[in-house]
Amino acid sequence: MSEKNYRLVRLLLLIFLGVWLVLIMFPFYFQIITSLKDVAEVNRIEPTFWPEVFVLENYSAIWNEPGNFKSLIDSFIIATANTILSLFFGTLAGYALARFPRQSGGENVAMWILSNRMFPPVAVLLPMFFLFEELFGTTDTHMALIILYLVFNMPLAVWLMMVFFRDVPRELEEAAYVDGHKPFKVFFTITLPLVGPGMIAVAMLCWIFAWNEYLFANMFIGTDVKTFPVVIPSFTSGSQTLWNLVMAFSLVAMIPPVVLFVILRRYMVRGLSLGVVKG
Amino acid sequence: MARLELQGICKGFDYPILDRLDLTVEDGEFFCILGPSGISKTTLLRIIAGLESPDAGRVILDGEDITEVPPYHRPVALTFESYALYPHRSVFDNIASPLRAQRLPRAEIEARIVEAARLLRIEELLPRRPNEASGGQMQRISLARTLVKRPGIFLLDEPISHLDARIRYELRQQFHRLQALRDVATIYVTHDYTEALSLGDRVGIMGRAGLVQTGLPRDIFERPNSLFVAQHVGQPPINLVDGVLRRVDGALRMESEETDFSFPVSAGHVATLEARNEPALVAGIRPQHLQALDDEADVGGRHVVEGRAELYEALGSMGVLVADIGGAKLTVITAPDAHIEPGRPVRIALRTERIHYFEPGSGTSLLDG
Numbered sequence A: 001m002s003e004k005n006y007r008l009v010r011l012l013l014l015i016f017l018g019v020w021l022v023l024i025m026f027p028f029y030f031q032i033i034t035s036l037k038d039v040a041e042v043n044r045i046e047p048t049f050w051p052e053v054f055v056l057e058n059y060s061a062i063w064n065e066p067g068n069f070k071s072l073i074d075s076f077i078i079a080t081a082n083t084i085l086s087l088f089f090g091t092l093a094g095y096a097l098a099r100f101p102r103q104s105g106g107e108n109v110a111m112w113i114l115s116n117r118m119f120p121p122v123a124v125l126l127p128m129f130f131l132f133e134e135l136f137g138t139t140d141t142h143m144a145l146i147i148l149y150l151v152f153n154m155p156l157a158v159w160l161m162m163v164f165f166r167d168v169p170r171e172l173e174e175a176a177y178v179d180g181h182k183p184f185k186v187f188f189t190i191t192l193p194l195v196g197p198g199m200i201a202v203a204m205l206c207w208i209f210a211w212n213e214y215l216f217a218n219m220f221i222g223t224d225v226k227t228f229p230v231v232i233p234s235f236t237s238g239s240q241t242l243w244n245l246v247m248a249f250s251l252v253a254m255i256p257p258v259v260l261f262v263i264l265r266r267y268m269v270r271g272l273s274l275g276v277v278k279g
Numbered sequence B: 001m002a003r004l005e006l007q008g009i010c011k012g013f014d015y016p017i018l019d020r021l022d023l024t025v026e027d028g029e030f031f032c033i034l035g036p037s038g039i040s041k042t043t044l045l046r047i048i049a050g051l052e053s054p055d056a057g058r059v060i061l062d063g064e065d066i067t068e069v070p071p072y073h074r075p076v077a078l079t080f081e082s083y084a085l086y087p088h089r090s091v092f093d094n095i096a097s098p099l100r101a102q103r104l105p106r107a108e109i110e111a112r113i114v115e116a117a118r119l120l121r122i123e124e125l126l127p128r129r130p131n132e133a134s135g136g137q138m139q140r141i142s143l144a145r146t147l148v149k150r151p152g153i154f155l156l157d158e159p160i161s162h163l164d165a166r167i168r169y170e171l172r173q174q175f176h177r178l179q180a181l182r183d184v185a186t187i188y189v190t191h192d193y194t195e196a197l198s199l200g201d202r203v204g205i206m207g208r209a210g211l212v213q214t215g216l217p218r219d220i221f222e223r224p225n226s227l228f229v230a231q232h233v234g235q236p237p238i239n240l241v242d243g244v245l246r247r248v249d250g251a252l253r254m255e256s257e258e259t260d261f262s263f264p265v266s267a268g269h270v271a272t273l274e275a276r277n278e279p280a281l282v283a284g285i286r287p288q289h290l291q292a293l294d295d296e297a298d299v300g301g302r303h304v305v306e307g308r309a310e311l312y313e314a315l316g317s318m319g320v321l322v323a324d325i326g327g328a329k330l331t332v333i334t335a336p337d338a339h340i341e342p343g344r345p346v347r348i349a350l351r352t353e354r355i356h357y358f359e360p361g362s363g364t365s366l367l368d369g
Helices: A003-034 A067-099 A106-115 A121-136 A142-167 A170-179 A183-212 A215-220 A228-234 A243-268 B041-049 B091-101 B106-120 B135-147 B165-177 B179-183 B193-199 B217-222 B227-232 B267-275
Strands: B004-011 B018-025 B030-034 B056-061 B076-079 B153-157 B185-190 B202-207 B210-215 B239-248 B251-256 B262-264 B280-285 B290-293 B303-314 B319-325 B328-334 B345-350 B356-358
Touching: A003 A243, A067 A106, A067 A142, A067 A183, A067 A228, A067 A243, A106 A142, A121 A142, A121 A215, A142 A183, A142 A215, A170 A183, A170 B076, A170 B091, A183 A243, A215 A228, A228 A243, B004 B041, B018 B041, B018 B185, B018 B210, B030 B193, B041 B076, B041 B153, B041 B185, B076 B135, B091 B106, B091 B135, B106 B135, B135 B153, B135 B165, B165 B193, B185 B193, B193 B217, B202 B217, B202 B227, B210 B217, B210 B227, B227 B280, B227 B356, B239 B328, B251 B267, B262 B303, B290 B328, B319 B345
Parallel strands: B030 B185, B030 B202, B076 B153, B153 B185
Antiparallel strands: B004 B018, B004 B056, B202 B210, B239 B251, B239 B280, B251 B262, B280 B356, B290 B345, B303 B319, B303 B345, B319 B328
């Protein structure tokens, strides 16, 4: 490619990336500025792209309702507990399916587990509600959602962990057996560290799903326990939605996942085990 | 100290890959298993290590049946063809793995690792990760992990076959010098016959479903019990000629059926070959038992055939000539500076007393015993 063509391609690429960036960032930008406007400006037909008055008080107003901060805590408890359970079961089942396909049912069982994620969740919304109410007496608890979200997160965790375990060469485990280590020790010291990056990725996916889930939370809980997605629609005054508060609150709710992602991103590096065992 | 005995090892039912295999490896013996790829040499090692269980038969170590003993309780050390180094641990920790399994004191672990690392010249790699090492270094790391264990049996699975020729030669020399390997029973699997002949106290040739011949390296080379063994030992490969025996003017001759190549049977072989009434057989002539003659060379009582040079390769330490003798293609090893032009007429002397004869169908040697 000539120098001139190369520059042209580079230029087009930059333009494309610029447009892409604007498309991606605009909603985020609009969320931030909306969270800083007053109600009158938010509800104007003609939108403004820069607040006329900066209303920082929005960020204190969202805490006026005492349950609002607690909703973030509730969400955190539910998402974290669910992630731990999903990962625990996912790791054990994934290992079994990857290493002992004949004994554990292999591809068929794995496919069946994954298929649990394929139905439209809304189809089981009511049955699930009555089922839980019948079983536990109430659905308005942390435990109800922690268990319910396993329905969605565990298939994902099982399937992904199975794939990660398959990537770990069996010979590494066998070498450790020959070295004289017993199976449990080998699992925890050889196999598990090698799927560590994968586990972190799975944990992130599970946690974010449980953190953001609205449909079931809205149906199941709301009095004793509230997750933040249930709180968001409550920012109303009479018949109007207080979009500035909605945006401010959801911006605050974005902080934990973003922080989590920034911290864990470097552990998600794959390919640690590649190139060490050759065929 | 260990003496390994395999009794009637079977693996696989419909397509047996090991069929009633018996083998005894004495304490201190270096036993090489030689065989082409995909002939389940590795499976045999895995059965000895306990990673796979035989469908029938017993593995006996020092008189004790260990067939059902799991791998982590067997006093064996196995190097994997793929090295199988733990990628998330330092080289030091990789080598320390078998010692930590034995719960040895820290000082002892360190001493043994340093000793092994010095021997294999990988000291500077100890703090690094295995994936920072080259192929040859990884092989030595994996070997170090096996050596420090001081097991009853060493099982080495193609430990140097992935390496380039120079390192391979260097490591082969090292295997000769490693006292640790010479003190206990070692089983060394390879598909390279030079490795097997060079290293083995005894060599076993593995064919389909088991060992075809075991014996001293010299015997394997000079007295193959079958066509299979003769074909897999030696480079360039042995020349094979299909033919029949005929009495011509009172002398027994071997005559090729499809070509005009023929030669008299050596006096030492006549009685054995005549004893069987079937005239058809396969003759095997090693390239080093043929000699391309200069015009004035002394024939020395050897049988001489004439033909044309077809191809010549100068390989530095030797030359390889493919000659057309009345339609039969014979590979001949020549002196390195022979430089025989293709197309030129050649005279080739046969050492008929070194020729092997095999049954055409089964491939068993007719001279065996």
